[in-house]
Amino acid sequence: MDLKNVLNEEQYEAAINIEGPLLILAGAGSGKTRTITYRIAHMIKDLDIKSYQILAITFTNKAAKEMKDRVRSLIGEVAENMWISTFHSLCVRILRREIEKLGYTNSFTIYDFFDQKTLVKQCLEILKINTDNFDVSEVIRRISKYKNEFVKPIEALSRESGYREKIFAQIYELYEKKLFENNSLDFDNLIFKTIELFEKCPDVLTFYQSKFKYIMVDEYQDTNYAQYYLVKLLASKYKNICVVGDDDQCIYQWRGADINNILDFEKDYKDTKIIKLEKNYRSKANILNAANKVILNNLRRKDKVLRPINSEGENIKVFKASNAEEEALFVANEIVRLIKNNGYEYKDFGILYRTNSQSRMFEEIFVKNQIPYKLIGVVRFYERKEIKDVIAYLKTIINPSDEISLRRIVNEPKRGIGDVTVDKLSEYANQNSISLFDAMVACSEISTISARTGNTIKEFSKIILDMREKMDLKPSEFIKLILEKVGYMTFFKTSKDSEAQTRLENIEEFINAAVNFEDLNYGCSIEEFLENITLVSEVDKYDENASAVTLMTIHSSKGLEFPVVFMVGMENGIFPSNKCFDEPDEMEESRRLCYVGITRAKNLLYLTHANVRMVYGETNFRTKSKFLMEIPSNLIMNVTFGGEERVSNSSGEVRTFGKFSPTTPFNKPKEIQNDISEDEVKIGRKVHHKTFGEGMICKVENSDGKTRIYVAFDNNGVKKLELGKTPIKFI
DNA sequence: GAAATTTGCATTTTT
């Protein structure tokens, strides 16, 4: 391969240094993925390294897929045997083969956050711990922390001395025991158990060490201790380890990512070669310089600077809005203007914010102005109740020990197996040391359960047992069959719930997802399908070609780029958050986040902040973000809504900046749901209620300054509602 | 049990 022609000098060096430890410090937009894919292609094509000897680890499935596609396009199907995967899917793959050595069975299920929550609640109940002092999420965080640091329950118990800490360790111990009994693993366990497996079975470790002669890890700055340790174990035989990362982009410390992993890489691996990729191909020079200046304020970082390849570009546009609404209007207006005058498309815009709750105002304004947008990362499809129920059915069938899933669906749809019955079954199961499901099968042995309930239980367990015989069906067929057998669809079809229709559609969508998966993975099993949906995130599904503006948190934007970026809510207290002002580490992480946000922009960068904003129900004056002040003023251009602008450079000159087009389809915001003016309330008008669905106003009543309306709902009869208090919208 | 009402609480979430 003619690498010299397609790579720059540093990239070339990175691509040809194959033996021994290599640290690639790759700044944002420096052609990192390109370098890695050529590196792999070079190894296979020029050096005759076998593809099955290569392991490449990424953080997202999307990144893994992209890398695989790009390698494939360079060298063709030989790439197929290469392991390119996320940490988690790598571990699942190993564990599915070997976990029996740890006493689990290979049909183990993976628990998501919600399953974890349920399990922790169970643990707290068993240990009789008052939930006032021990918040479930806090417990999960602590447990996760232990696992990220590879601390086993026994070690946690012996190391903790504080009163609370001891209790956390106790919960951790029980939680692990329960997970084991359920033959289930949580996300952190996938990595934890793989390490445990390697420690316990040196022959297994040796096998993988020998297999993976060449290892690459992307986004190394965001690895936690457990991941670091796992990589270290795997790489210790050949030490052909290449890690790629950017300490300035470490934004997951709060989740256990240890920035020292990248900062100390040279200490960990003797004779490390370091290559810096500092040429930035993505952003205009002004944008890049701003990013460089901001990040310079961090103390703990590797010395490097991003050098622009592109021209200066326009100045960074800063807009001070009087309030949140104006901020959103401004953004909407700019989008419309740029599309009209400068040939941009909707998909060229990314709106980035610190917290998901900030998206609301933008959505509202975009809806009103018919700007198509896609929201990433708020309500995840697989987190909807009905979808989780279907998944719980699958998990119950696949893994007979999974009590969490079984409990979830045992009375869903309602079939008369309530809490009392489940408690009886559970007690029997404990006494006889069998699983809850086996207790159900043997329910006739339990004297306290009536014959009628017993029959229902038998009927239910028979369905599950029958389904276990049908696991060779295609996933979509399998899902359809189970739903039919338990009458789930019929339940929704006859349900009065106004959400029923949506739920039904979601389930159909879920079946479609199964069909899609089958098409892409011929002959795949239900287990594979299930695994895929548990391990795939929202950002993975981000479609860069969809014609819509993207709204997402800065965190989710890592690895993406947009021709035009709006970073909104640039105010102290939001970004950086209040906490950062007390904790320097948090401030630095926040600054890195700011750096990530800025470097997403290719051509234009907008930073907006509001003078007044409502936060937690309180309206207060706001100050502009500390980070904004860190950008040299000669790179900034203050803009105003209408069109004129003021340049805040030293010379104080004023230029004109894109006039507001009169044809811009712009409406001032109209009613928000709760301040509907009374004269709009007319009999016959159609409304939508949050819980009751659609209906029509049939009577209006005015008394003591309140307006009450009577609405005949399509599915829920007539309700009397107070205007302004009830969540309705006109349709 | 479901619906209405009150209370509480509030970053970021690659898997």
Add this chain to the structure above:
DNA sequence: TGCAAATTTC
């Protein structure tokens, strides 16, 4: 403020 969870009410 706006929401989800907890609690009370019907």
